[in-house]
Amino acid sequence: MLLFTCKCPNCSSENIRHDYVYRTISNGDREMFLCQDCKYSFSETKNTFLQDIRKPVSKIWEVLNARTEGTSLNATCRIFKIAKNTLLAWERKFSYLYSTLFIYSMAHTFIQSVIEGDEFYTKVKKNVPAEESSGWTIVLMDRASRFIWEMSCGKKDRSLFEKAIKTLAELVNQTEDITLLTDGERRYGKILFEICHELFQTGMRGRPRKVLKKGVTVRVKNKGSQAHKKGRKRPKYQTTCPQHPETTNHITDKETHANHVEANNAAMRRKCSAYRRKTNTYAKSETGLQRVLNVYWVVHNFLRVHFTTKKVPAVSLGVLECETTPEVLFSAQYV
Ligand SMILES: [Zn+2]
Structure with missing residues (x-):
């Protein structure tokens, strides 16, 4: 195959x-x-992952499986008796596999999708205030399949959000009905709005109203209780951007409340040693962190059966017909 x-x-x-x-x-x-x-x-x-690789695929998979189950770079090299440069070279190759599989997945069309957006953070190189760290990671996850579309790290600034939103904008074009749910971070909605709005003609005189593209909804969950604050109480769930009048907002508050990407973040703290707290397995550079995120992306989406859904996310999402093997994936030609 x-x-x-x-x-x-x-x-x-x-x-x-x-x-x-x-x-x-x-x-x-x-x-x-x-x-x-x-x-x-x-x-x-x-032009595949297997080019110039001499070690058996089964061994490579064993090693990378350990790496994405929480074992640090150095520990993995000690356990499997491989050179650090060998493992680093394998992990770096995953960025090509990631790009190829991303393009492949994005070529599909989807009827409906609820995307959860969240960000979390790890230390990179040395301790700096959280706002200055380049260890912020934005995760955009398809709720039903647990397929992770976006996982990019960097400083928590506009460019990081723009990168994630670019993915989302592509997804908007491939999906008939899409909802973005986020946890209090208003920048998503704002930047998404800038990218995705279309001018809606009301037929009335005056400047046309700017609205989101038809079929796009953005909802923000307001964190914390506002009960003790003076003034107008903010609703717990808010639609932040004006919707297209033909968009049917079918997401209930209860559905908004469920949060799977947060559970995934907790899993990543266990499975990705760079996100472990209070140890020295944190990332040493932003490029290094993105390298392990790309490995995680491929393994999570295409090779590992999800604990809750009991399916491989790419199969649940419908971009793969059935489960695949590391051999098949590693022999995919890069695009
Ligand atoms: Zn030719």
């Missing part, structure tokens, strides 16, 4: 034919292909 059709890495032609088979030391037989258009000869592992 192949995730994508095999293309020529030189000219992108799909007109390729089998050339010959060669034997590898630890990963069995591999095929060589010949491009019929440009006569380029290439191995089936060209």
